[in-house]
Amino acid sequence: MALTGVEIFKLLPKTNCKKCGHPTCLAFAMKLAQRQASLDACPDVSEEAKKVLGEASAPPIRSIALGSGDKAVKMGEENVLFRHEKRFVNPCAFAVEVKDSMSDDEINNTVDGVLNSEIDRVGQKLRIDAILVSNASNDAGRFEGVVKAIASKAPAVPLIIATGNPAAAEAAVKAVADKKPLLYGADESNADAMANIAKTHKIPLGVTAKGLDALTALTEKIKGLGVEDMVIDPGARTAKEIIEANTYIRRAAIKKNFKALGYPVITLAQRDDKMVEALIAVLGVTKYSSIVVLSSIEKWKNLALFTLRQNIYTDPQVPMQVEQKVYKIGEATPESPLTITTNFSLTYFIVSGEIENSKVPTRLAVMDCEGLSVLTAWAAGKFTASKIAQFIQESGIENEISHKELIIPGYVAILSGAIEDKLPGWKVTVGPREANALPAFLKSR
Numbered sequence: 001m002a003l004t005g006v007e008i009f010k011l012l013p014k015t016n017c018k019k020c021g022h023p024t025c026l027a028f029a030m031k032l033a034q035r036q037a038s039l040d041a042c043p044d045v046s047e048e049a050k051k052v053l054g055e056a057s058a059p060p061i062r063s064i065a066l067g068s069g070d071k072a073v074k075m076g077e078e079n080v081l082f083r084h085e086k087r088f089v090n091p092c093a094f095a096v097e098v099k100d101s102m103s104d105d106e107i108n109n110t111v112d113g114v115l116n117s118e119i120d121r122v123g124q125k126l127r128i129d130a131i132l133v134s135n136a137s138n139d140a141g142r143f144e145g146v147v148k149a150i151a152s153k154a155p156a157v158p159l160i161i162a163t164g165n166p167a168a169a170e171a172a173v174k175a176v177a178d179k180k181p182l183l184y185g186a187d188e189s190n191a192d193a194m195a196n197i198a199k200t201h202k203i204p205l206g207v208t209a210k211g212l213d214a215l216t217a218l219t220e221k222i223k224g225l226g227v228e229d230m231v232i233d234p235g236a237r238t239a240k241e242i243i244e245a246n247t248y249i250r251r252a253a254i255k256k257n258f259k260a261l262g263y264p265v266i267t268l269a270q271r272d273d274k275m276v277e278a279l280i281a282v283l284g285v286t287k288y289s290s291i292v293v294l295s296s297i298e299k300w301k302n303l304a305l306f307t308l309r310q311n312i313y314t315d316p317q318v319p320m321q322v323e324q325k326v327y328k329i330g331e332a333t334p335e336s337p338l339t340i341t342t343n344f345s346l347t348y349f350i351v352s353g354e355i356e357n358s359k360v361p362t363r364l365a366v367m368d369c370e371g372l373s374v375l376t377a378w379a380a381g382k383f384t385a386s387k388i389a390q391f392i393q394e395s396g397i398e399n400e401i402s403h404k405e406l407i408i409p410g411y412v413a414i415l416s417g418a419i420e421d422k423l424p425g426w427k428v429t430v431g432p433r434e435a436n437a438l439p440a441f442l443k444s445r
């Protein structure tokens with residue numbers, strides 16, 4: 001069970017020295033209990049207290065990394081059942097299965113599909129994150145060869161090595177151990193050997209059992225064998241089983257701090273019917289899977305799943321914002337038009353996208369309005385004539401352009417006169433209300 005604030009307080013130095021940034025040890029203890037502070041912030045905590053509190057203040061779902069380098073995937077660290085309570089932390093990863101029984105051409109095509117899956121949506125790079133290589137051939141030599149070939153063709157893509165055969169697992173893991181793959185396939189029959197491989201190569205272990213009781217017994221056994229980093233598969237395959245098992249696991253971890261199930265969950269969504277596969281994947285993204293494995297890559301499926309994942313894992317408390325500055329779009333020259341908008345990410349990416357479509361090189365002044373859209377920022381008094389004038393003056397843009405014309409969004413046409421008053425010598429032109437009218441507007445000038 002998690003410790004209460006008072007229980008944590010008893011273990012702190014009780015000097016109220018404020019070095020942790022909190023006025024008292026009790027206030028810090030309360031934040032620790034709510035998992036809103038890190039124990040590292042107190043420099044004077046004793047080693048003994050650190051041991052007890054470290055365990056108690058760790059996220060209820062263990063933090064696990066899959067792969068290494070820029071494209072490594074972080075999983076776990078979740079603290080809440082529902083996103084509106086705080087936020088979900090690490091987005092669910094999508095992996096596509098490559099069977100080692102597939103032809104080399106099929107394997108190459110699938111790996112190419114992964115490498116080309118990346119799309120840019122409101123400034124975030126979204127992609128198929130990992131490849132699960134399965135030993136469908138039951139041939140350890142073929143398995144090792146396919147794992148090596150994929151690692152060489154796609155060195156940055158995290159790998160999941162899926163086999164229940166410890167001999168095949170050992171050879172394949174050894175070949176790519178530096179890439180920190182996940183070894184998936186430990187069960188009751190092979191737990192000792194698989195745990196030994198994971199421990200030797202310091203990689204996470206995917207553990208599977210049918211049902212939560214069996215899974216709990218297995219993770220406790222494997223932890224006893226010295227493997228801390230696990231990803232769990234409760235054997236759920238139907239939609240109903242997946243929702244039930246994933247929800248029980250999340251509740252047990254978050255509400256009861258039940259460590260034996262406090263691990264990221266992997267969901268095998270592969271189905272012959274791609275629509276059903278997409279729906280199973282949607283359940284996984286929505287209800288607590290940390291990895292969803294797909295059988296194939298289709299652009300329609302990617303788009304739906306990427307968008308859903310992005311929406312669910314966007315922090316609802318923090319508006320998505322871009323940096324305040326004047327962006328050059330295209331080969332903007334001093335004569336190019338100057339437009340202005342707010343720094344809500346969606347607004348910025350839609351407006352800049354439409355300007356790009358127009359092929360008219362343009363400067364886009366993006367003003368910090370705390371991530372609000374144009375109309376909301378105007379209504380909130382953050383996108384006003386005075387603030388726009390101040391931003392334009394302080395940006396230094398006057399020294400970079402050969403004119404003094406500012407194009408404002410049509411929705412705030414009402415501000416045009418007041419901006420001209422605040423910016424002597426400037427002409428304010430009212431642009432279109434909707435961004436999709438920008439290309440025609442810019443081309444017509």
Ligand code: SF4
Nearest residue numbers: 016017018020025042
């Ligand atoms: S730094 Fe440690 S000792 Fe000082 S107030 Fe914070 S919790 Fe208490």
